[in-house]
Ligand code: FAD
Ligand code: MG
Protein backbone atom coordinates (compact mmCIF):
# COMPACT_ATOMS: atom_id res chain seq x y z
CA UNK A 146 0.00 0.00 0.00
CA UNK A 147 2.86 2.36 0.82
CA UNK A 148 4.41 1.67 -2.56
CA UNK A 149 1.18 2.33 -4.37
CA UNK A 150 0.49 5.62 -2.65
CA UNK A 151 4.08 6.76 -3.16
CA UNK A 152 3.80 6.08 -6.85
CA UNK A 153 0.49 7.86 -7.08
CA UNK A 154 1.81 10.93 -5.31
CA UNK A 155 4.76 11.10 -7.67
CA UNK A 156 2.55 10.76 -10.71
CA UNK A 157 0.05 13.31 -9.58
CA UNK A 158 3.00 15.66 -9.22
CA UNK A 159 4.26 15.05 -12.71
CA UNK A 160 0.87 15.47 -14.28
CA UNK A 161 -0.20 18.69 -12.72
CA UNK A 162 2.90 20.42 -11.48
CA UNK A 163 5.99 20.32 -13.63
CA UNK A 164 8.29 22.28 -11.36
CA UNK A 165 7.45 19.98 -8.50
CA UNK A 166 8.50 17.06 -10.64
CA UNK A 167 11.78 18.67 -11.61
CA UNK A 168 12.84 19.34 -8.06
CA UNK A 169 11.83 15.82 -7.18
CA UNK A 170 13.99 14.36 -9.95
CA UNK A 171 16.93 16.47 -8.84
CA UNK A 172 16.53 15.20 -5.30
CA UNK A 173 16.19 11.56 -6.23
CA UNK A 174 18.84 9.47 -4.55
CA UNK A 175 20.91 7.15 -6.70
CA UNK A 176 20.29 3.50 -5.94
CA UNK A 177 22.28 0.60 -7.34
CA UNK A 178 20.99 -2.98 -7.07
CA UNK A 179 23.47 -5.82 -7.63
CA UNK A 180 21.97 -9.16 -8.60
CA UNK A 181 18.74 -10.41 -10.12
CA UNK A 182 18.26 -13.60 -8.15
CA UNK A 183 15.66 -14.26 -5.48
CA UNK A 184 16.58 -11.37 -3.23
CA UNK A 185 17.23 -8.79 -5.95
CA UNK A 186 14.08 -9.66 -7.86
CA UNK A 187 11.85 -9.57 -4.80
CA UNK A 188 13.34 -6.18 -3.98
CA UNK A 189 12.75 -4.81 -7.47
CA UNK A 190 9.23 -6.18 -7.65
CA UNK A 191 8.27 -4.33 -4.50
CA UNK A 192 10.22 -1.10 -4.86
CA UNK A 193 8.49 2.11 -5.83
CA UNK A 194 10.74 3.30 -8.65
CA UNK A 195 9.38 6.80 -8.64
CA UNK A 196 11.26 7.53 -5.41
CA UNK A 197 14.79 6.61 -6.49
CA UNK A 198 17.02 6.68 -9.51
CA UNK A 199 17.53 2.92 -9.82
CA UNK A 200 20.26 1.05 -11.72
CA UNK A 201 20.25 -2.73 -11.76
CA UNK A 202 23.48 -4.57 -12.50
CA UNK A 203 23.73 -8.33 -12.89
CA UNK A 204 25.58 -10.67 -15.24
CA UNK A 205 22.33 -12.50 -15.99
CA UNK A 206 19.44 -10.62 -17.51
CA UNK A 207 16.92 -13.06 -16.11
CA UNK A 208 15.62 -14.46 -12.85
CA UNK A 209 15.96 -18.21 -12.25
CA UNK A 210 13.43 -20.18 -10.25
CA UNK A 211 16.13 -22.25 -8.51
CA UNK A 212 13.85 -24.76 -6.72
CA UNK A 213 13.04 -26.30 -10.09
CA UNK A 214 16.66 -26.51 -11.28
CA UNK A 215 16.93 -30.18 -10.27
CA UNK A 216 13.91 -30.89 -12.47
CA UNK A 217 15.68 -29.27 -15.42
CA UNK A 218 18.66 -31.63 -15.09
CA UNK A 219 16.52 -34.54 -16.23
CA UNK A 220 14.17 -32.82 -18.60
CA UNK A 221 11.12 -32.91 -16.32
CA UNK A 222 10.92 -29.17 -16.83
CA UNK A 223 12.47 -27.25 -19.73
CA UNK A 224 15.07 -24.56 -18.98
CA UNK A 225 13.02 -21.80 -20.60
CA UNK A 226 10.12 -22.54 -18.29
CA UNK A 227 11.87 -21.43 -15.11
CA UNK A 228 13.53 -18.21 -16.18
CA UNK A 229 11.97 -14.80 -16.62
CA UNK A 230 13.65 -11.78 -18.23
CA UNK A 231 14.46 -9.17 -15.62
CA UNK A 232 13.36 -6.41 -17.99
CA UNK A 233 9.88 -7.91 -17.98
CA UNK A 234 9.85 -8.07 -14.19
CA UNK A 235 10.95 -4.47 -13.93
CA UNK A 236 8.26 -3.47 -16.38
CA UNK A 237 5.63 -5.27 -14.36
CA UNK A 238 6.22 -3.11 -11.32
CA UNK A 239 5.18 -0.11 -13.35
CA UNK A 240 2.06 -1.89 -14.44
CA UNK A 241 1.18 -3.16 -11.01
CA UNK A 242 1.40 0.08 -9.12
CA UNK A 243 0.85 2.80 -11.65
CA UNK A 244 -1.27 1.37 -14.42
CA UNK A 245 -3.92 3.98 -13.94
CA UNK A 246 -1.50 6.85 -14.32
CA UNK A 247 0.32 5.25 -17.20
CA UNK A 248 -3.00 5.23 -19.01
CA UNK A 249 -3.42 8.90 -18.21
CA UNK A 250 0.07 10.17 -18.89
CA UNK A 251 1.59 7.51 -21.15
CA UNK A 252 4.77 7.79 -19.18
CA UNK A 253 6.47 5.22 -17.02
CA UNK A 254 9.28 5.47 -14.48
CA UNK A 255 12.77 5.00 -15.80
CA UNK A 256 14.86 2.16 -14.48
CA UNK A 257 18.09 0.94 -16.03
CA UNK A 258 19.45 -2.56 -16.27
CA UNK A 259 23.03 -3.29 -17.31
CA UNK A 260 24.34 -6.79 -17.99
CA UNK A 261 27.66 -6.81 -16.16
CA UNK A 262 29.52 -8.15 -13.14
CA UNK A 263 30.37 -5.89 -10.28
CA UNK A 264 33.99 -6.72 -9.50
CA UNK A 265 34.72 -4.11 -6.85
CA UNK A 266 32.82 -1.91 -4.46
CA UNK A 267 34.41 1.28 -3.16
CA UNK A 268 32.61 1.71 0.15
CA UNK A 269 34.24 5.07 0.94
CA UNK A 270 33.85 6.78 -2.43
CA UNK A 271 30.42 5.12 -2.87
CA UNK A 272 31.12 3.66 -6.29
CA UNK A 273 30.72 0.24 -7.85
CA UNK A 274 33.16 -0.90 -10.52
CA UNK A 275 31.61 -3.11 -13.16
CA UNK A 276 32.76 -5.14 -16.09
CA UNK A 277 30.65 -6.24 -19.02
CA UNK A 278 31.50 -9.45 -20.79
CA UNK A 279 29.33 -8.85 -23.82
CA UNK A 280 30.74 -5.63 -25.15
CA UNK A 281 33.77 -3.38 -24.75
CA UNK A 282 33.96 0.36 -24.41
CA UNK A 283 36.53 2.75 -25.88
CA UNK A 284 39.42 1.54 -23.77
CA UNK A 285 38.65 -2.01 -24.81
CA UNK A 286 37.79 -3.39 -21.38
CA UNK A 287 34.05 -3.18 -20.95
CA UNK A 288 34.57 -1.60 -17.55
CA UNK A 289 32.50 1.21 -16.09
CA UNK A 290 31.91 2.94 -12.77
CA UNK A 291 28.55 3.73 -11.18
CA UNK A 292 27.98 6.08 -8.23
CA UNK A 293 25.43 5.32 -5.56
CA UNK A 294 23.80 6.81 -2.52
CA UNK A 295 22.22 3.50 -1.62
CA UNK A 296 23.68 0.15 -2.63
CA UNK A 297 21.64 -3.03 -2.36
CA UNK A 298 23.88 -6.09 -2.58
CA UNK A 299 22.03 -9.24 -3.62
CA UNK A 300 24.75 -11.19 -5.43
CA UNK A 301 24.06 -14.53 -3.74
CA UNK A 302 26.69 -17.10 -2.91
CA UNK A 303 28.99 -19.20 -5.04
CA UNK A 304 29.88 -22.87 -4.86
CA UNK A 305 32.43 -23.93 -2.31
CA UNK A 306 34.83 -26.70 -3.26
CA UNK A 307 36.69 -26.54 0.07
CA UNK A 308 39.82 -26.55 -2.13
CA UNK A 309 39.29 -30.21 -2.93
CA UNK A 310 41.62 -31.03 -5.82
CA UNK A 311 39.93 -31.81 -9.12
CA UNK A 312 36.46 -30.53 -8.25
CA UNK A 313 36.62 -27.46 -10.47
CA UNK A 314 37.86 -29.50 -13.44
CA UNK A 315 35.75 -32.64 -13.20
CA UNK A 316 32.53 -31.92 -11.33
CA UNK A 317 29.28 -30.41 -12.40
CA UNK A 318 27.66 -27.83 -10.19
CA UNK A 319 23.98 -27.11 -9.88
CA UNK A 320 23.54 -23.41 -9.41
CA UNK A 321 22.65 -21.86 -12.74
CA UNK A 322 20.42 -22.79 -15.60
CA UNK A 323 23.47 -23.58 -17.78
CA UNK A 324 24.65 -26.04 -15.14
CA UNK A 325 21.34 -27.87 -15.30
CA UNK A 326 21.51 -27.96 -19.10
CA UNK A 327 25.04 -29.35 -19.00
CA UNK A 328 24.08 -32.05 -16.49
CA UNK A 329 21.17 -33.11 -18.65
CA UNK A 330 23.43 -33.49 -21.67
CA UNK A 331 26.05 -35.28 -19.61
CA UNK A 332 23.58 -37.86 -18.22
CA UNK A 333 22.48 -38.83 -21.71
CA UNK A 334 26.10 -38.86 -22.91
CA UNK A 335 26.94 -41.32 -20.15
CA UNK A 336 24.19 -43.65 -21.32
CA UNK A 337 25.22 -43.37 -24.95
CA UNK A 338 28.87 -43.90 -24.05
CA UNK A 339 27.99 -46.98 -22.05
CA UNK A 340 26.15 -48.36 -25.07
CA UNK A 341 29.10 -48.17 -27.44
CA UNK A 342 30.09 -51.54 -28.91
CA UNK A 343 33.74 -51.57 -27.94
CA UNK A 344 33.42 -51.14 -24.17
CA UNK A 345 33.79 -53.94 -21.68
CA UNK A 346 31.48 -54.41 -18.73
CA UNK A 347 33.73 -52.57 -16.28
CA UNK A 348 33.83 -49.50 -18.46
CA UNK A 349 30.10 -49.55 -19.01
CA UNK A 350 29.66 -49.67 -15.24
CA UNK A 351 32.06 -46.80 -14.77
CA UNK A 352 30.18 -44.64 -17.24
CA UNK A 353 26.89 -45.39 -15.51
CA UNK A 354 28.11 -44.53 -12.03
CA UNK A 355 26.58 -41.21 -11.08
CA UNK A 356 28.06 -39.60 -7.99
CA UNK A 357 26.45 -36.78 -6.05
CA UNK A 358 28.62 -35.10 -3.46
CA UNK A 359 26.56 -33.52 -0.70
CA UNK A 360 23.43 -34.81 1.01
CA UNK A 361 21.68 -31.48 1.38
CA UNK A 362 18.32 -30.68 -0.21
CA UNK A 363 19.79 -29.98 -3.64
CA UNK A 364 21.89 -33.15 -3.81
CA UNK A 365 19.07 -35.32 -2.52
CA UNK A 366 16.54 -33.84 -4.89
CA UNK A 367 18.86 -34.30 -7.84
CA UNK A 368 19.54 -37.93 -6.84
CA UNK A 369 15.80 -38.59 -6.61
CA UNK A 370 15.14 -36.90 -9.93
CA UNK A 371 17.93 -38.84 -11.63
CA UNK A 372 16.65 -42.11 -10.20
CA UNK A 373 13.18 -41.42 -11.58
CA UNK A 374 14.62 -40.47 -14.94
CA UNK A 375 16.55 -43.72 -15.09
CA UNK A 376 13.72 -45.90 -13.79
CA UNK A 377 10.88 -44.32 -15.76
CA UNK A 378 12.47 -43.34 -19.05
CA UNK A 379 16.01 -44.53 -19.63
CA UNK A 380 15.68 -48.22 -18.76
CA UNK A 381 13.09 -48.53 -21.50
CA UNK A 382 15.46 -47.00 -24.02
CA UNK A 383 18.64 -48.69 -22.87
CA UNK A 384 17.45 -52.14 -21.75
CA UNK A 385 20.83 -53.79 -22.31
CA UNK A 386 22.64 -51.70 -19.76
CA UNK A 387 19.89 -50.88 -17.28
CA UNK A 388 21.29 -53.13 -14.57
CA UNK A 389 24.65 -51.42 -14.59
CA UNK A 390 23.39 -48.03 -13.41
CA UNK A 391 24.45 -46.90 -9.97
CA UNK A 392 23.67 -43.67 -8.17
CA UNK A 393 25.72 -42.72 -5.09
CA UNK A 394 25.16 -39.89 -2.65
CA UNK A 395 28.22 -39.05 -0.59
CA UNK A 396 27.66 -37.17 2.63
CA UNK A 397 30.30 -36.23 5.17
CA UNK A 398 27.82 -36.06 8.06
CA UNK A 399 25.98 -38.87 9.80
CA UNK A 400 22.72 -38.33 7.92
CA UNK A 401 21.41 -36.72 4.79
CA UNK A 402 18.96 -33.80 4.91
CA UNK A 403 20.20 -32.65 8.29
CA UNK A 404 18.33 -29.36 8.04
CA UNK A 405 15.05 -31.26 8.05
CA UNK A 406 13.26 -33.03 10.86
CA UNK A 407 14.85 -36.35 11.76
CA UNK A 408 11.77 -38.29 10.64
CA UNK A 409 12.15 -36.87 7.14
CA UNK A 410 15.83 -37.71 7.01
CA UNK A 411 15.10 -41.27 8.10
CA UNK A 412 12.32 -41.66 5.58
CA UNK A 413 14.55 -40.34 2.80
CA UNK A 414 17.37 -42.71 3.71
CA UNK A 415 15.01 -45.68 3.80
CA UNK A 416 13.40 -44.74 0.50
CA UNK A 417 16.77 -44.29 -1.19
CA UNK A 418 17.82 -47.68 0.09
CA UNK A 419 14.71 -49.28 -1.41
CA UNK A 420 15.36 -47.44 -4.66
CA UNK A 421 18.91 -48.75 -4.79
CA UNK A 422 20.53 -45.35 -4.34
CA UNK A 423 23.76 -45.85 -2.45
CA UNK A 424 23.85 -43.34 0.43
CA UNK A 425 27.30 -43.16 1.99
CA UNK A 426 27.32 -41.15 5.15
CA UNK A 427 30.51 -40.36 6.98
CA UNK A 428 32.53 -40.14 3.76
CA UNK A 429 34.45 -37.06 2.75
CA UNK A 430 35.59 -36.59 -0.83
CA UNK A 431 39.29 -35.72 -0.86
CA UNK A 432 40.21 -35.85 -4.54
CA UNK A 433 38.60 -36.16 -7.92
CA UNK A 434 40.48 -37.15 -11.03
CA UNK A 435 39.45 -37.69 -14.60
CA UNK A 436 37.89 -41.06 -13.94
CA UNK A 437 37.98 -41.79 -10.24
CA UNK A 438 36.77 -40.21 -7.08
CA UNK A 439 38.69 -40.63 -3.83
CA UNK A 440 36.98 -40.44 -0.48
CA UNK A 441 37.90 -40.90 3.10
CA UNK A 442 36.00 -42.53 5.91
CA UNK A 443 37.04 -42.52 9.55
CA UNK A 444 36.65 -46.25 9.99
CA UNK A 445 37.74 -47.68 6.64
CA UNK A 446 40.27 -45.13 5.40
CA UNK A 447 40.68 -43.98 1.82
CA UNK A 448 38.91 -45.58 -1.13
CA UNK A 449 38.80 -44.74 -4.82
CA UNK A 450 36.00 -45.47 -7.20
CA UNK A 451 35.52 -45.00 -10.93
CA UNK A 452 32.66 -42.74 -11.96
CA UNK A 453 30.97 -41.50 -15.10
CA UNK A 454 29.56 -38.21 -13.90
CA UNK A 455 29.91 -36.27 -10.65
CA UNK A 456 27.80 -33.42 -9.31
CA UNK A 457 29.16 -31.27 -6.52
CA UNK A 458 26.54 -29.75 -4.28
CA UNK A 459 28.36 -29.47 -0.99
CA UNK A 460 28.43 -26.07 0.54
CA UNK A 461 28.25 -22.42 -0.37
CA UNK A 462 31.04 -19.88 -0.39
CA UNK A 463 31.44 -16.12 -0.42
CA UNK A 464 31.97 -14.30 -3.71
CA UNK A 465 35.31 -12.48 -4.13
CA UNK A 466 33.65 -9.08 -4.46
CA UNK A 467 32.01 -9.60 -1.06
CA UNK A 468 35.25 -10.82 0.53
CA UNK A 469 36.81 -7.57 -0.65
CA UNK A 470 34.01 -5.47 0.86
CA UNK A 471 34.44 -7.32 4.15
CA UNK A 472 38.13 -6.42 4.18
CA UNK A 473 37.35 -2.76 3.53
CA UNK A 474 34.90 -2.46 6.40
CA UNK A 475 36.67 -4.52 9.04
CA UNK A 476 34.67 -7.74 8.73
CA UNK A 477 37.60 -9.82 7.47
CA UNK A 478 37.32 -12.22 10.39
CA UNK A 479 33.76 -13.11 9.64
CA UNK A 480 32.62 -15.94 7.40
CA UNK A 481 29.83 -14.02 5.69
CA UNK A 482 29.00 -10.37 5.21
CA UNK A 483 27.14 -9.23 8.31
CA UNK A 484 24.20 -6.87 8.51
CA UNK A 485 22.12 -5.58 11.39
CA UNK A 486 18.47 -6.58 11.76
CA UNK A 487 17.47 -3.81 9.34
CA UNK A 488 19.70 -5.44 6.69
CA UNK A 489 22.19 -2.55 6.74
CA UNK A 490 25.75 -3.72 6.31
CA UNK A 491 27.59 -3.06 9.57
CA UNK A 492 30.60 -0.79 9.33
CA UNK A 493 29.72 1.34 6.32
CA UNK A 494 27.16 3.82 5.11
CA UNK A 495 24.33 3.35 2.63
CA UNK A 496 24.96 -0.32 1.90
CA UNK A 497 22.34 -3.01 2.38
CA UNK A 498 22.75 -6.73 1.79
CA UNK A 499 20.05 -9.35 1.27
CA UNK A 500 19.87 -13.05 0.46
CA UNK A 501 22.61 -15.64 0.47
CA UNK A 502 25.48 -13.14 0.36
CA UNK A 503 24.82 -11.86 3.87
CA UNK A 504 23.80 -12.88 7.35
CA UNK A 505 22.02 -10.95 10.08
CA UNK A 506 23.79 -10.39 13.34
CA UNK A 507 21.01 -10.50 15.93
CA UNK A 508 21.50 -8.26 18.96
CA UNK A 509 21.57 -10.08 22.25
CA UNK A 510 19.11 -9.40 25.04
CA UNK A 511 21.84 -9.61 27.67
CA UNK A 512 23.89 -6.89 25.93
CA UNK A 513 21.00 -4.48 26.28
CA UNK A 514 19.63 -5.66 29.58
CA UNK A 515 20.20 -2.40 31.52
CA UNK A 516 18.68 -0.33 28.75
CA UNK A 517 15.69 -2.67 28.61
CA UNK A 518 15.23 -2.42 32.36
CA UNK A 519 15.42 1.37 32.36
CA UNK A 520 13.06 1.57 29.45
CA UNK A 521 10.50 -0.70 31.06
CA UNK A 522 10.66 0.93 34.45
CA UNK A 523 8.36 3.80 33.56
CA UNK A 524 7.87 4.98 37.16
CA UNK A 525 11.59 4.82 38.01
CA UNK A 526 10.86 2.66 41.01
CA UNK A 527 13.87 0.44 40.48
CA UNK A 528 11.66 -2.60 40.14
CA UNK A 529 9.43 -3.90 37.39
CA UNK A 530 5.88 -5.02 37.82
CA UNK A 531 4.30 -7.62 35.59
CA UNK A 532 2.37 -4.87 33.87
CA UNK A 533 5.50 -2.86 33.15
CA UNK A 534 7.07 -5.87 31.54
CA UNK A 535 3.96 -6.78 29.64
CA UNK A 536 3.80 -3.25 28.21
CA UNK A 537 7.09 -3.63 26.43
CA UNK A 538 6.82 -7.34 25.77
CA UNK A 539 5.59 -7.03 22.21
CA UNK A 540 8.35 -4.56 21.34
CA UNK A 541 10.89 -6.84 22.94
CA UNK A 542 9.73 -9.80 20.88
CA UNK A 543 10.07 -7.78 17.69
CA UNK A 544 13.51 -6.47 18.57
CA UNK A 545 14.73 -9.79 19.96
CA UNK A 546 12.96 -12.67 18.17
CA UNK A 547 14.94 -15.11 20.28
CA UNK A 548 12.69 -14.20 23.23
CA UNK A 549 9.63 -15.72 21.62
CA UNK A 550 11.58 -18.81 20.56
CA UNK A 551 12.85 -19.17 24.10
CA UNK A 552 9.38 -18.99 25.63
CA UNK A 553 8.20 -21.55 23.11
CA UNK A 554 11.09 -23.86 23.88
CA UNK A 555 10.23 -23.65 27.59
CA UNK A 556 6.52 -24.17 26.82
CA UNK A 557 5.74 -20.83 28.40
CA UNK A 558 3.06 -18.65 26.96
CA UNK A 559 3.42 -15.58 29.07
CA UNK A 560 6.11 -13.40 30.57
CA UNK A 561 4.62 -14.01 34.03
CA UNK A 562 5.77 -17.60 33.76
CA UNK A 563 9.26 -16.38 33.11
CA UNK A 564 9.19 -14.16 36.17
CA UNK A 565 7.80 -16.94 38.33
CA UNK A 566 10.61 -19.09 37.03
CA UNK A 567 13.21 -16.48 37.95
CA UNK A 568 11.72 -15.92 41.40
CA UNK A 569 11.78 -19.64 41.99
CA UNK A 570 8.33 -20.85 42.91
CA UNK A 571 4.86 -19.52 43.34
CA UNK A 572 4.54 -15.82 43.65
CA UNK A 573 1.25 -14.07 43.81
CA UNK A 574 0.43 -12.09 40.74
CA UNK A 575 -0.13 -8.75 42.45
CA UNK A 576 3.10 -8.78 44.37
CA UNK A 577 5.37 -9.80 41.54
CA UNK A 578 8.22 -7.37 41.30
CA UNK A 579 11.58 -7.80 39.61
CA UNK A 580 14.78 -5.94 40.19
CA UNK A 581 17.53 -5.76 37.61
CA UNK A 582 19.35 -8.84 38.89
CA UNK A 583 16.17 -10.89 38.81
CA UNK A 584 15.47 -9.71 35.29
CA UNK A 585 18.96 -10.80 34.33
CA UNK A 586 18.33 -14.24 35.78
CA UNK A 587 14.97 -14.49 34.05
CA UNK A 588 16.44 -13.66 30.65
CA UNK A 589 19.86 -15.25 31.12
CA UNK A 590 19.40 -18.06 28.60
CA UNK A 591 17.23 -16.30 26.06
CA UNK A 592 20.15 -15.58 23.72
CA UNK A 593 20.86 -19.26 23.32
CA UNK A 594 17.94 -19.24 20.90
CA UNK A 595 19.59 -16.86 18.43
CA UNK A 596 19.68 -18.67 15.11
CA UNK A 597 21.09 -17.60 11.80
CA UNK A 598 18.67 -17.85 8.93
CA UNK A 599 19.13 -20.57 6.31
CA UNK A 600 20.39 -19.75 2.81
CA UNK A 601 17.07 -20.24 1.08
CA UNK A 602 14.96 -18.55 -1.54
CA UNK A 603 12.30 -18.03 1.09
CA UNK A 604 14.60 -15.94 3.27
CA UNK A 605 16.05 -14.05 0.28
CA UNK A 606 12.62 -13.15 -1.10
CA UNK A 607 11.28 -11.97 2.25
CA UNK A 608 14.36 -9.83 2.81
CA UNK A 609 14.04 -8.28 -0.64
CA UNK A 610 10.40 -7.46 0.00
CA UNK A 611 11.08 -6.07 3.45
CA UNK A 612 13.90 -3.84 2.27
CA UNK A 613 11.81 -2.48 -0.60
CA UNK A 614 9.07 -1.59 1.86
CA UNK A 615 11.62 0.22 4.03
CA UNK A 616 12.83 2.23 1.05
CA UNK A 617 9.28 2.96 -0.07
CA UNK A 618 8.35 4.50 3.25
CA UNK A 619 11.70 6.00 4.18
CA UNK A 620 10.72 9.55 3.32
CA UNK A 621 7.43 9.15 5.13
CA UNK A 622 9.20 8.04 8.25
CA UNK A 623 11.68 10.87 8.08
CA UNK A 624 8.89 13.39 7.86
CA UNK A 625 6.86 11.81 10.66
CA UNK A 626 9.37 10.87 13.29
CA UNK A 627 7.00 9.02 15.61
CA UNK A 628 7.51 5.52 14.38
CA UNK A 629 5.60 2.41 15.23
CA UNK A 630 8.36 0.96 17.36
CA UNK A 631 9.82 2.71 20.34
CA UNK A 632 12.69 0.45 21.25
CA UNK A 633 14.99 0.87 18.30
CA UNK A 634 18.51 1.55 17.40
CA UNK A 635 19.13 5.25 18.08
CA UNK A 636 16.51 6.58 15.73
CA UNK A 637 18.37 6.17 12.46
CA UNK A 638 15.49 4.21 11.00
CA UNK A 639 12.03 3.91 12.33
CA UNK A 640 11.22 0.56 10.85
CA UNK A 641 10.70 -2.70 12.55
CA UNK A 642 13.64 -5.02 12.18
CA UNK A 643 13.37 -7.75 9.58
CA UNK A 644 11.36 -10.69 10.81
CA UNK A 645 11.49 -13.99 9.00
CA UNK A 646 8.30 -16.01 8.67
CA UNK A 647 8.94 -19.65 7.99
CA UNK A 648 6.30 -21.24 5.79
CA UNK A 649 7.87 -24.67 5.81
CA UNK A 650 10.09 -26.57 3.44
CA UNK A 651 9.88 -29.43 0.98
CA UNK A 652 12.14 -32.29 0.00
CA UNK A 653 10.97 -34.06 -3.16
CA UNK A 654 12.15 -37.65 -2.87
CA UNK A 655 11.19 -39.09 -6.24
CA UNK A 656 8.49 -41.56 -7.25
CA UNK A 657 5.85 -38.85 -6.86
CA UNK A 658 6.60 -38.61 -3.16
CA UNK A 659 7.79 -35.64 -1.18
CA UNK A 660 8.43 -34.75 2.42
CA UNK A 661 7.00 -31.52 3.74
CA UNK A 662 7.84 -29.78 6.96
CA UNK A 663 5.24 -27.17 7.74
CA UNK A 664 5.03 -24.60 10.54
CA UNK A 665 3.95 -25.96 13.90
CA UNK A 666 6.03 -29.15 13.70
CA UNK A 667 3.72 -30.55 11.09
CA UNK A 668 5.29 -33.25 8.99
CA UNK A 669 3.80 -34.92 6.00
CA UNK A 670 5.45 -37.47 3.76
CA UNK A 671 4.12 -39.19 0.70
CA UNK A 672 2.11 -38.66 -2.47
CA UNK A 673 -0.12 -35.99 -0.92
CA UNK A 674 2.91 -33.88 -0.14
CA UNK A 675 4.06 -34.20 -3.71
CA UNK A 676 0.77 -32.68 -4.84
CA UNK A 677 1.21 -29.94 -2.29
CA UNK A 678 4.69 -29.44 -3.73
CA UNK A 679 3.28 -29.14 -7.25
CA UNK A 680 0.73 -26.57 -6.21
CA UNK A 681 3.09 -24.49 -4.07
CA UNK A 682 5.74 -24.32 -6.77
CA UNK A 683 3.19 -23.52 -9.45
CA UNK A 684 1.83 -20.69 -7.34
CA UNK A 685 5.28 -19.31 -6.51
CA UNK A 686 6.17 -18.70 -10.16
CA UNK A 687 7.14 -15.10 -10.93
CA UNK A 688 4.89 -14.76 -13.94
CA UNK A 689 1.87 -16.34 -15.59
CA UNK A 690 4.05 -17.23 -18.54
CA UNK A 691 6.43 -19.40 -16.48
CA UNK A 692 3.50 -20.81 -14.52
CA UNK A 693 1.79 -22.02 -17.68
CA UNK A 694 5.06 -23.38 -19.05
CA UNK A 695 5.95 -25.27 -15.88
CA UNK A 696 2.52 -26.81 -15.52
CA UNK A 697 2.44 -27.87 -19.17
CA UNK A 698 5.94 -29.35 -18.77
CA UNK A 699 4.65 -31.46 -15.88
CA UNK A 700 1.65 -32.58 -17.92
CA UNK A 701 3.84 -33.40 -20.91
CA UNK A 702 6.05 -35.48 -18.64
CA UNK A 703 3.04 -37.36 -17.23
CA UNK A 704 1.79 -38.18 -20.70
CA UNK A 705 4.90 -38.70 -22.82
CA UNK A 706 7.71 -39.08 -20.28
CA UNK A 707 10.89 -37.03 -20.32
CA UNK A 708 12.75 -36.10 -23.47
CA UNK A 709 16.03 -37.98 -23.84
CA UNK A 710 17.51 -36.42 -26.96
CA UNK A 711 20.45 -34.23 -26.28
P1 FAD B 1 20.81 -15.74 -6.18
O1 FAD B 1 19.42 -16.15 -6.41
O2 FAD B 1 21.89 -16.72 -6.40
O3 FAD B 1 21.06 -14.45 -7.07
C1 FAD B 1 22.30 -13.84 -7.19
C2 FAD B 1 22.25 -12.87 -8.34
O4 FAD B 1 23.41 -12.06 -8.33
C3 FAD B 1 22.21 -13.55 -9.68
O5 FAD B 1 21.35 -12.84 -10.53
C4 FAD B 1 23.64 -13.42 -10.17
O6 FAD B 1 23.72 -13.44 -11.56
C5 FAD B 1 24.01 -12.08 -9.60
N1 FAD B 1 25.44 -11.85 -9.41
C6 FAD B 1 26.39 -12.73 -9.08
N2 FAD B 1 27.59 -12.14 -9.00
C7 FAD B 1 27.39 -10.83 -9.27
C8 FAD B 1 28.25 -9.71 -9.34
N3 FAD B 1 29.54 -9.80 -9.11
N4 FAD B 1 27.71 -8.51 -9.66
C9 FAD B 1 26.39 -8.40 -9.91
N5 FAD B 1 25.53 -9.43 -9.84
C10 FAD B 1 26.02 -10.64 -9.53
N6 FAD B 1 15.68 -22.33 -1.70
C11 FAD B 1 14.45 -22.59 -1.22
O7 FAD B 1 13.97 -21.83 -0.39
N7 FAD B 1 13.74 -23.67 -1.65
C12 FAD B 1 14.22 -24.52 -2.58
O8 FAD B 1 13.56 -25.47 -2.95
C13 FAD B 1 15.51 -24.26 -3.12
N8 FAD B 1 16.04 -25.10 -4.04
C14 FAD B 1 17.25 -24.80 -4.58
C15 FAD B 1 17.75 -25.63 -5.58
C16 FAD B 1 18.97 -25.36 -6.16
C17 FAD B 1 19.50 -26.24 -7.24
C18 FAD B 1 19.72 -24.23 -5.73
C19 FAD B 1 21.05 -23.90 -6.34
C20 FAD B 1 19.23 -23.42 -4.72
C21 FAD B 1 17.99 -23.69 -4.14
N9 FAD B 1 17.48 -22.87 -3.13
C22 FAD B 1 16.22 -23.13 -2.64
C23 FAD B 1 18.26 -21.76 -2.56
C24 FAD B 1 17.94 -20.46 -3.25
O9 FAD B 1 18.07 -20.57 -4.63
C25 FAD B 1 18.89 -19.39 -2.76
O10 FAD B 1 18.82 -19.29 -1.37
C26 FAD B 1 18.52 -18.05 -3.38
O11 FAD B 1 18.75 -18.09 -4.75
C27 FAD B 1 19.29 -16.90 -2.77
O12 FAD B 1 18.92 -15.71 -3.42
P2 FAD B 1 19.96 -14.57 -3.71
O13 FAD B 1 19.22 -13.49 -4.39
O14 FAD B 1 20.69 -14.25 -2.47
O15 FAD B 1 21.02 -15.22 -4.69
MG1 MG C 1 19.57 -11.65 -5.83
Ligand code: MG
Pocket residue numbers: 181182183208209210211
Ligand atom coordinates in the same frame (compact mmCIF):
# COMPACT_ATOMS: atom_id res chain seq x y z
MG1 MG D 1 17.92 -17.03 -8.43
Ligand code: MG
Pocket residue numbers: 182301302501
Ligand atom coordinates in the same frame (compact mmCIF):
# COMPACT_ATOMS: atom_id res chain seq x y z
MG1 MG E 1 22.39 -18.10 -4.01
Ligand code: MG
Pocket residue numbers: 521522523524525526527528529530533
Ligand atom coordinates in the same frame (compact mmCIF):
# COMPACT_ATOMS: atom_id res chain seq x y z
MG1 MG F 1 8.68 0.16 38.18
